Amino acid sequence: MIHIKPEILERVNSWLTPTFDEDSQKEIKNMIASNPKELEESFYKDLEFGTGGMRGIMGLGTNRINKYTLGKNTQGLSNYLKQSFPNEDIKVAIAYDCRHNSQSFGKLVADVFSANGIKVFLFEELRPTPELSFALKHLNCHCGIVLTASHNPPEYNGYKVYWQDGGQLVPPQDSAVIAEINRLDYSEIKFESNSDLIQYIGKDVDDVFIDACVSNGSFDTPKAAKENLKIVFTSLHGTSITAIPETFKRAGYSNVHIVEEQRVPNGDFPTVVSPNPEEPAALKMAMELAEKVDGDIVIGTDPDCDRLGVVVRNLDNELVILNGNQAMVLMTNFLLKQWEKEGKINGNQFIASTIVSTPMMTVLGNAYNVESKIGLTGFKWIAKMIKDFPELDFIGGGEESFGFMVGDFVRDKDAVTSTLLACEIAAQAKANGKTLYQELIDLYVEHGFFKEHLVSLTKKGIEGAQEIKQMMVDARNNPLKEINGEKVVLIEDYQLSISKNLQSNEETAIDIPKSNVLIYYTENGSKIALRPSGTEPK
Secondary structure, eight states: OOOOOHHHHHHHHHTTSTTSOHHHHHHHHHHHHHOHHHHHHHHSSOOOEETTEEEEEBSSSTTSBSHHHHHHHHHHHHHHHHHHSTTSOOEEEEEEOSSTTHHHHHHHHHHHHHHTTOEEEEESSOOOHHHHHHHHHHTTOSEEEEEOOTTSOTTEEEEEEEETTSSBOOTTHHHHHHHHHHHOOGGGOOOOOOGGGEEEEOHHHHHHHHHHHHHHHOOOOOHHHHHHOOEEEEOTTSGGGGTHHHHHHHHTOOOEEEOGGGTSOOTTOTTOSOOOTTSGGGGHHHHHHHHHHTOSEEEEEOTTSSBEEEEEEOTTSOEEEEOHHHHHHHHHHHHHHHHHHTTOOSSOEEEEEETTSOTHHHHHHHHTTOEEEEEOSSHHHHHHHHHHOTTSEEEEEEETTTEEEESSSSSSOOHHHHHHHHHHHHHHHHHTTOOHHHHHHHHHHHHOOOOOOOOOOOOOHHHHHHHHHHHHHHHHHSOOSEETTEEEEEEEETTTTEEEETTTOOEEEOOSOOOSOEEEEETTSOEEEEOOOSSSOO
16 A cells, blocks of 8 residues: 655645535545555646746646646736736736647636636637747737647646746746745635636737748748749647648748648647657658658648757658757758848847757857857747847747747747748758758858757656656766766856866856756767756656
C-alpha cells in the first residue's frame, strides 16, 4: 500500500468540500481507493507557470488542468487587471486550439472574466496562437488567453497569458499575477457568467490578421515564381488549417498540396506519435506526399500554429529537414537583405534570438551592422525586447525550437507568417535556379559553418521532476572540465548569473534574468547548453 504524505492528504481533503462539485469529489474518492499513485501525482504541488505559461495533464487536482485550476488562474488575473487598470473598462481576448476540452475551457475562462465585470472577445472556433496575439492588439485589449499545450501529448492542455503589448507575461507582471493567484482560495472563484459581456469573434478578425501576415511575409516575389513553387503543407491536425491555406491563396501561391489525412483538427493527433515538427516522424506523411508530387518545400506546423518544420531538397535532390537554427538563419538573412535593399537599415534596428540558439545570429547581425539581442529561452523575452526598446525596429528573430517571428505585428512566434516567408525565399531561390539548401550552404561559406544537435531526455512524474532537478544540481556541484576530449574554458550559470573563465578563474556577472541553464564553452569553440524544459518533463 502506498503511503500518502500528510501535506498531500490535506490538499486532497480540501477538494472534498462543497466548494467542489459532487462529480469531482466522487472521482477523487475513487482515486483514493483505487489509484493512490495517480492521486499523489495530481496533488503533490500546484501547477506552475513555465516558459510557455501553464501547461499540464488534464484531470482533477492542484497539479492538473481542470475547471478549478483554470478558474483560479482567471480569478487571480481578473483581480490583478482591476488593480492595474482601476478606472478603465477592461477587455480580454480568448482563443483556443484543437485539444480535448479546449473549447469548453475557453468558455469557462470567458465566464469567469465576465463574472468579474470584464469584457471578453472569445473566438467562436479554434484559432492559431499568433492570431490571439494579433487580435489582442487589434481590439485594444488589456490581456489575452490561449488555451493550448502546443505540441505536448494529447492528455495535456494549457493556459498562456498575454499582456497589452501582445507579448506573453514577463517580469514584473508575471510574479505579481502568480502571487495574486496563490493568495486566492478556490471558493473565491466567480463562475457565474455574464453573457452580456461575452462577444464572439471570428472571420472579421481572421481577415485583418491574414492580410497582415501577407503584407509582412511577402517580398516582391514574381507571380510566375510563386506559381512555380510546389508546396506540400500539413497542419498536423491543428489550428493552422484555419489560416495558412487562405494566407497562401491571398499571397498568390496556388501550387499547394495539403496532407488530407492530417487536415481535420483532432486532439488525439491520430496519424502521429507526437504532433511536434521537431520530430522527423511528424513530417513523414508530408514528405511522402512531396515525393509523390515532386514537391520543392514541405512545411508542417504544430497544433497551435506557432512553430514550423521546414523540409527542403539537398544537393542530391533528397528531402531533408532543416533544424530550427538553420530555418532561423535563412529567414533572418533574407529579411536583413530585404531591409538593406530597401535602404531601411540605419543603426536603429535589431534581430533577436536566445542563449541556447545558434551564435550565427550574432554573426549575421554584424554582417549587416544590425544589433543582435540575445535573451532567455521563450519568445516572451523577444517580445519584451520590443517593448523595452521602442526606439528600435524589430526585423525578425527566432529560437532553435522551430519558432520564428517576422516583425512586431504579432508578439509571439508565428508559424503563419513564417510559413509564407519560407515559401517566398524558396520561390525566389528556385526562380534563380537554386534551392533553399543551396542558400543555406552559401550562408555557411560566407559566414562560417555552424552545426547543432539536440538531445532530449524525458523524465515523467514526481520521480522524473526530482531526477531532472538532481541532474542540474550535480552539474553545478561537479562542473565538467572536459567534453568529448575538448577542454572546457568557460561556464555560464544563468541561475547564479555568473560567467566563470576556468583558465583565469575570473568571474563576471550575467545581466539577464535568472534561469536554470548551464552553458559550457570549449577551447575549440563548441557550446553545450544544459537546461530543463519549461513546458515538458524533459
